Amino acid sequence: MPRKKNKPASAKAALAAKVRETRRELARTRRELEELNRIGIALSQTRHVETLLALILSQARAITGADAGSLYLVEEIPHEVVFSDRPLEKRLRFKLTQNDSVEFPFTESVLPLATDSMAGYVALTGKVIELADAYRVPRGRPYHFNTQFDEQSGYRTHSLVTLPMKNGKGEILGALQLINCKRHTKSRLRSRERIEREVQPFPKRAVRLALSLASQAAVAYENSRLYQEIETLFEGFVKASVTAIEQRDPTTSGHSHRVSAFTVALAEAVDREPRGPYARIHFTREQMKEIRYAALLHDFGKVGVREEVLVKAKKLYPMQLALVEGRFDYIRKEIEARAERRKVELLLNNGGGGAAVQVRLVDEEMKRQLAEVDEFEALVRDANEPAVLPAGKLERIGAIVRKTYHDPRGAERPWLTPEEVRFLSIPQGTLDNTERAQIESHVVHSFNFLMQIPWTREFRTIPKIARSHHEKLNGTGYPYRLAGNEIPLEAKMMTICDIYDALAASDRPYKRAVPTPRALEILETSVRSNELDEDLFRLFLESKIYELAAKPS
Numbered sequence: 001m002p003r004k005k006n007k008p009a010s011a012k013a014a015l016a017a018k019v020r021e022t023r024r025e026l027a028r029t030r031r032e033l034e035e036l037n038r039i040g041i042a043l044s045q046t047r048h049v050e051t052l053l054a055l056i057l058s059q060a061r062a063i064t065g066a067d068a069g070s071l072y073l074v075e076e077i078p079h080e081v082v083f084s085d086r087p088l089e090k091r092l093r094f095k096l097t098q099n100d101s102v103e104f105p106f107t108e109s110v111l112p113l114a115t116d117s118m119a120g121y122v123a124l125t126g127k128v129i130e131l132a133d134a135y136r137v138p139r140g141r142p143y144h145f146n147t148q149f150d151e152q153s154g155y156r157t158h159s160l161v162t163l164p165m166k167n168g169k170g171e172i173l174g175a176l177q178l179i180n181c182k183r184h185t186k187s188r189l190r191s192r193e194r195i196e197r198e199v200q201p202f203p204k205r206a207v208r209l210a211l212s213l214a215s216q217a218a219v220a221y222e223n224s225r226l227y228q229e230i231e232t233l234f235e236g237f238v239k240a241s242v243t244a245i246e247q248r249d250p251t252t253s254g255h256s257h258r259v260s261a262f263t264v265a266l267a268e269a270v271d272r273e274p275r276g277p278y279a280r281i282h283f284t285r286e287q288m289k290e291i292r293y294a295a296l297l298h299d300f301g302k303v304g305v306r307e308e309v310l311v312k313a314k315k316l317y318p319m320q321l322a323l324v325e326g327r328f329d330y331i332r333k334e335i336e337a338r339a340e341r342r343k344v345e346l347l348l349n350n351g352g353g354g355a356a357v358q359v360r361l362v363d364e365e366m367k368r369q370l371a372e373v374d375e376f377e378a379l380v381r382d383a384n385e386p387a388v389l390p391a392g393k394l395e396r397i398g399a400i401v402r403k404t405y406h407d408p409r410g411a412e413r414p415w416l417t418p419e420e421v422r423f424l425s426i427p428q429g430t431l432d433n434t435e436r437a438q439i440e441s442h443v444v445h446s447f448n449f450l451m452q453i454p455w456t457r458e459f460r461t462i463p464k465i466a467r468s469h470h471e472k473l474n475g476t477g478y479p480y481r482l483a484g485n486e487i488p489l490e491a492k493m494m495t496i497c498d499i500y501d502a503l504a505a506s507d508r509p510y511k512r513a514v515p516t517p518r519a520l521e522i523l524e525t526s527v528r529s530n531e532l533d534e535d536l537f538r539l540f541l542e543s544k545i546y547e548l549a550a551k552p553s
Contacts, residue, residue: 052224053096056217057176061098063213064161064206065185066178067199068099072111072119073174092120095174101189102155115142118162119175126172128211129162132201134179156192158199163211165218173218178202178210238296248303249310255501260295261548262497263490266536267291269543270493276535281489286458291490294465298494301445309435314384315423321384324420328377331405331415332370339366376400376415383424397424440478443467465490469498472531492533496540499523499532504546516546 053071061069077089092111115121118129121143131137134145134157150157159181165174180189181202189195202210246253267288270278283291302310308317316324342362346355379396383389403415416424426432431439447467455462468482468491475483477495487495503519514522520541526532540546 049221049224049228052221054098056213056221057096057098060176060178060210060213060217061100062185064178064202064210065182066202067101067180067182067187067189068155068157069097069179070094070119070177071096071174072123072177074113074123074172092117092123092175094119099155102153104149104153116144118143118145118160119177122162122164122175123172126164126166126170128164128207129160130202130207131160133158134160155189156195158195159201161202161207161210163207163214165214165221167215167218167222173221176210176214176217181206238293241300242296245299245302248307252299252505255505256296256299258501258505258548259298259494259497260292262501262545263295263494264288264292265543265545265548266493266497266540267490269539269545270489270536273539278489278535278539290459290462291465291493293459294462294490295494295497297450297462298446298466298469298498299442300449300466301442301447304445304449305438305442309431309438312430312435314386315426315430316384316420320420320423324380324416325377327405327415328373328380330407332373334405335366335369335373339363376403380416380424386428386430388428389426394425394427397421440470443470443479461488461490464488465494469494471495472526473533474530476531493536496523496532496536497545499526500540500546520546 053073057069057071060066073093073095074090075093077091090113092113094109094111097106111117111120113120113123115124121127121141122129129143131145135147137144145157145160149155157179160177160179161181162175162177164172165176166172180195180199182189182198183200184198187194187198189198242256245256267283270281271283273279273281314321339362343355343359346358346362349355350358376396376399379393379400383393383397397416400415401421404412405415407413423432444467447463450463450466465488467480468487471477471480471482471487471491472495473484473487473492475481500519500523503514503522504516505513523532523537523540527534527537
């Protein structure tokens with residue numbers, strides 16, 4: 001009778017124990033899934049490749065209780081010939097290693113992608129290697145365990161698992177190697193005795209978790225690498241764009257890079273500012289990149305401006321000046337020919353002796369007229385310079401307008417055409433109003449060009465920043481006459497930097513470089529006129545950002 005009563009009790013106890021074990025198993029599975037999910041989120045949020053790889057290895061070790069681990073990446077060997085029909089060869093890069101118990105120097109190295117190493121075997125076959133003792137590799141396996149690290153450090157590798165990092169397409173991007181699964185994760189394996197006591201084979205469950213994590217890691221790594229490649233591609237596009245600008249306008253070579261360096265430095269000064277209206281302004285890494293790209297591309301619209309206007313160094317275009325000089329040479333020859341004809345007439349009509357005085361007068365008049373031509377030609381050359389034109393010289397140009405000559409067909413022509421006079425009468429600089437409007441249109445061209453690019457969310461305000469770099473706080477800028485807070489902060493910074501470089505740069509053929517003290521005085525005058533931001537200019541001065549121009553880029 002007692003046995004009949006005990007059987008149900010024993011069955012109940014066994015069932016209860018099984019339920020408890022199942023619940024523990026479910027709880028553990030839930031924790032592991034939550035941990036995998038948390039790790040997956042962390043991996044997806046990390047874009048920097050080096051940081052991501054370190055995170056992958058550390059999380060794989062944490063989830064399996066591994067004391068140490070290494071990460072290997074499959075990479076293509078670059079060919080010297082870019083266009084080649086032969087397939088790209090691959091190799092294995094020993095990228096990263098971690099160890100909780102032993103500190104040692106590490107440098108990346110490159111290995112052949114072959115099956116004689118564990119990482120190479122896994123990267124080529126996609127199979128998992130599990131060893132309870134790394135020194136006891138089963139016979140017939142092509143790979144072996146490299147004991148060099150253990151010999152040099154005194155460490156002892158026991159349990160080991162090597163897993164492939166496969167992406168969603170099944171491609172193997174690398175291999176994870178986890179070493180010495182610990183019974184207690186906080187243990188440090190600093191002696192052979194501790195290693196023998198603490199290290200156990202990797203449980204099947206840990207291997208499955210690590211394999212799942214390796215797949216997540218492969219996708220995250222591929223995405224991160226793709227993001228980095230896109231960044232590299234865009235960097236190349238920006239550099240090519242700046243090169244195109246500078247080739248179109250070689251006289252301003254280096255301007256975009258200098259303005260970019262100035263503006264980023266000023267943004268960093270704003271970011272550090274503890275007081276004033278910008279004390280709470282802080283720029284993220286992406287915003288700093290946005291500022292840099294906007295500054296590099298701010299003048300790209302110059303590709304849409306006529307080249308002869310863009311590089312115009314004098315008031316007259318070179319062809320115009322050549323025509324004027326040729327015309328003056330013709331006028332000289334006409335004066336000489338007219339004088340010679342007059343002298344021949346005098347000699348024929350009056351004889352050699354009677355015409356001597358009159359011939360001398362003709363020669364003197366010819367010399368006077370030639371001197372006048374030389375004087376006017378020198379005046380044209382002087383007026384052709386971009387410097388401020390004094391009022392007296394402007395009046396003398398008016399005198400040239402009234403001078404005429406006869407061309408070879410006998411038609412009366414002015415010494416200077418109305419267009420030439422208009423250009424030579426430009427009071428300062430080399431551009432008339434029409435040409436200046438064409439130059440100013442580069443801002444609109446830049447904006448229209450940049451708006452064609454499908455910017456990511458981080459960089460979507462680049463066109464708006466670039467289009468505002470010639471706007472002034474008081475609304476006197478161009479092209480949209482924006483004022484005050486209508487102008488983005490990034491553009492306000494760029495405006496100060498752009499004006500300073502335009503003043504101080506020594507590479508402009510139409511003007512001399514303004515010394516730094518004088519350039520800063522001009523900027524200060526613009527601040528007092530409410531054209532530039534006073535606080536930003538103060539930071540520009542206090543941080544001595546203008547000194548960056550003297551430093552090599």
